[in-house]
Amino acid sequence: MTAPIEVSKGEAEAHPEDVLKGVGTQAIQGRSLGRIAWLRLKRDRAALGGAVVIALLILLAAFGPFFLQDPNAYHQDLIDPTMQRPKDGFLHSGISWEHWFGVEPTTGRDMLSRIVLGARISLIVAFLATLVSVTIGTVLGVVAGYFGGWVDTVISRAMDVFLAFPLLLFAIALVGVVPDDMLGLRGNGLRVGVLVFVIGFFSWPYIGRIVRGQTLSLREREFVDASRSLGAGHGHVLFKELLPNLLAPIIVYTTLLIPTNILFEAALSFLGVGVIPPMPSWGGMLSLAVPTYQNTPFFMIIPGLAIFVTVMAFNLLGDGLRDALDPRAR
Amino acid sequence: MSSTPLLEVTGLQKHFPVHAGLLRRQVAAVKAVDGVSFSVAKGETLGLVGESGCGKTTTGRMIMRLLDPTAGSITFEGREISRLSQGRMRPLRRDIQMIFQDPYSSLNPRKTVGSIVGAPFHLQDIKTEHGVKRAVQELLELVGLNPEHYNRYPHEFSGGQRQRIGIARTLALKPKLIVADEPVSALDVSIQAQVVNLLEDLQNELGLTYVVIAHDLSVVRHISDRVAVMYLGRMVEIADQADLYTRPQHPYTKALLSAVPVPDPAARKERERIRLTGDVPSPLNPPPGCPFHPRCWKAQPKCATEVPVLSERTPGRSVACHFPED
Numbered sequence: 001m002t003a004p005i006e007v008s009k010g011e012a013e014a015h016p017e018d019v020l021k022g023v024g025t026q027a028i029q030g031r032s033l034g035r036i037a038w039l040r041l042k043r044d045r046a047a048l049g050g051a052v053v054i055a056l057l058i059l060l061a062a063f064g065p066f067f068l069q070d071p072n073a074y075h076q077d078l079i080d081p082t083m084q085r086p087k088d089g090f091l092h093s094g095i096s097w098e099h100w101f102g103v104e105p106t107t108g109r110d111m112l113s114r115i116v117l118g119a120r121i122s123l124i125v126a127f128l129a130t131l132v133s134v135t136i137g138t139v140l141g142v143v144a145g146y147f148g149g150w151v152d153t154v155i156s157r158a159m160d161v162f163l164a165f166p167l168l169l170f171a172i173a174l175v176g177v178v179p180d181d182m183l184g185l186r187g188n189g190l191r192v193g194v195l196v197f198v199i200g201f202f203s204w205p206y207i208g209r210i211v212r213g214q215t216l217s218l219r220e221r222e223f224v225d226a227s228r229s230l231g232a233g234h235g236h237v238l239f240k241e242l243l244p245n246l247l248a249p250i251i252v253y254t255t256l257l258i259p260t261n262i263l264f265e266a267a268l269s270f271l272g273v274g275v276i277p278p279m280p281s282w283g284g285m286l287s288l289a290v291p292t293y294q295n296t297p298f299f300m301i302i303p304g305l306a307i308f309v310t311v312m313a314f315n316l317l318g319d320g321l322r323d324a325l326d327p328r329a330r
Numbered sequence: 331m332s333s334t335p336l337l338e339v340t341g342l343q344k345h346f347p348v349h350a351g352l353l354r355r356q357v358a359a360v361k362a363v364d365g366v367s368f369s370v371a372k373g374e375t376l377g378l379v380g381e382s383g384c385g386k387t388t389t390g391r392m393i394m395r396l397l398d399p400t401a402g403s404i405t406f407e408g409r410e411i412s413r414l415s416q417g418r419m420r421p422l423r424r425d426i427q428m429i430f431q432d433p434y435s436s437l438n439p440r441k442t443v444g445s446i447v448g449a450p451f452h453l454q455d456i457k458t459e460h461g462v463k464r465a466v467q468e469l470l471e472l473v474g475l476n477p478e479h480y481n482r483y484p485h486e487f488s489g490g491q492r493q494r495i496g497i498a499r500t501l502a503l504k505p506k507l508i509v510a511d512e513p514v515s516a517l518d519v520s521i522q523a524q525v526v527n528l529l530e531d532l533q534n535e536l537g538l539t540y541v542v543i544a545h546d547l548s549v550v551r552h553i554s555d556r557v558a559v560m561y562l563g564r565m566v567e568i569a570d571q572a573d574l575y576t577r578p579q580h581p582y583t584k585a586l587l588s589a590v591p592v593p594d595p596a597a598r599k600e601r602e603r604i605r606l607t608g609d610v611p612s613p614l615n616p617p618p619g620c621p622f623h624p625r626c627w628k629a630q631p632k633c634a635t636e637v638p639v640l641s642e643r644t645p646g647r648s649v650a651c652h653f654p655e656d
Contacts, residue, residue, distance in 0.1 A: 032483055033440065222436035226499065229394050229428045230453045231420040244440035 040324040047320020053313035061119040068113035072278045075108035085296045105296045114280040115306050121281045122310070125195045126261040132200025134254050137207030142238055142246065145215025156212070159205035171198045175273040188275045195268060199261050207253050214249055218242055248325035255318035259311035266307055282307050335369035336539050337393070337507055342366045342402035344388050348614065361613050362388045364563035365402070367640065375533065375540040377554030377571070379547060381610055385563040386543045390509045393541065394428050395419050406507070424454055427505035431512040433492035437484040443470070443495055444480040450502035469498040473528060490521035497528065501536070510542045514549060526553055547590050551575055559583045562621040563613055565640050569647045579643070579654040582622050620652065628653050
């Protein structure tokens, strides 16, 4: 996807003499690398499709629950009491004009509004956890790479420890020991906090390693020496000189980390350490569907598809961003 | 040339420790620079030449205090700067600036030319009369670039233009001394002359003093007033440019000069070419005595035991050799 960037007609026909004269009084605008990346990204259909799906999903998660029906209202009139599944609809899904995605077996709760509310939980947890891990990973990675020596040794060994941690077991155990009321949070707020902590605090080493590696090579570039020889302190070099150069890998890795975290949140919810029912979550809905999947396959397909489409969209966007920001890396 | 040196370097050393084993004990040291002394008068250009790995860049970086010297002193305008903290060094950086070797890595690719050349003003908190933008555009004009290119990014320029941008940044603080580390070696030959001439014009216009580090002897000959030759972390010969090129006294200098290509085939036949055998010894384990003796065709037993001292034989002409040429 490295087709040449479109050059507007006027630009292609520019005469060198005009350029030297500065063409009138209009200031010459440079093409920043960000702008070039945007021009490339605009041509990548898959990435744009992913971006559109993500945008729709965010809008839906933010505003959908205000327009949809109550996700916790029971509609037991739609349930066949002997089979414990919706009476009508394709494959006993309960799909109808009132319930586009069908209803839950047993309780008859509306699936569409539960999926939308679940999207909200998934996205909130994934975004916050990614924010936590990207922040920690970037700061520690750039510090380790720039200063080297014992600082690097300490941070790199810390990364090893975090990566070796049995994360799933730790999460399950942590939910068991966290009190009902902590740091002013309770109920689902506290659960979301715990999920963000577990996912965010244990996935920073991945991005930390990438940032450290990039910093190691950037540190040897002469513009760092140039900045230091002008009297710049470490803070200036780290955050004004190095960080702008690390932005591309950080953005790409962030968009690729979000779907991983969505999956991780779904896995934790599936295991019952996510938000507390009746608050819906995609992983929780999947785990509810497991015992009856032969009777009511749709109940399992819907949350599965939701996870699949979301993760796919983020991955397509992330891949597109990587191609656009660094066409050499394949 | 005035008699009080602007920069004086005495006995400068830089040893990089080598660690090994589980406890990371220091087992050896790379003696990158091992006792280098020279002085630069105001307004003159000193060329520092030598093979790759002889310590010329390390010397330059120590003068800039990008590296801390292991031993020795660096005196700038009579003030000892080799032990100053980075904080105390900051105001002095206005007077000592550096031109970097690789114009493709010395400019931050994420910044516009305006913010690269304007950075010195911000970092040193210097107020400019008509604002930073105007000052930057004047600098761009000074180095022969279009001031309208203020908002462009480095990747939109050629190598020669980029080097000019780097020079504009160097000049921003109106330094007294400029350390130029291989200022043209990364450029096309056709562009090299432009940049060398620019450096000379700027020197005449602004009264600059240069320490030019280079391995290209013809560039050094063109730009330098005096030339210092380094070998394996030591100074082997310092002399006026004309003297050094016509009558080299150290065998190493002689060998180095005989390697410069001669464009005239008739003259090429006449001149004596010296082919050095062997490699430069490792600075990890330099030979005892004169560092050059294993490759020197004039070596005597004395050379393997006694280190020759850099001594002034005639005024302005120092050689570190037991048996110098005449």
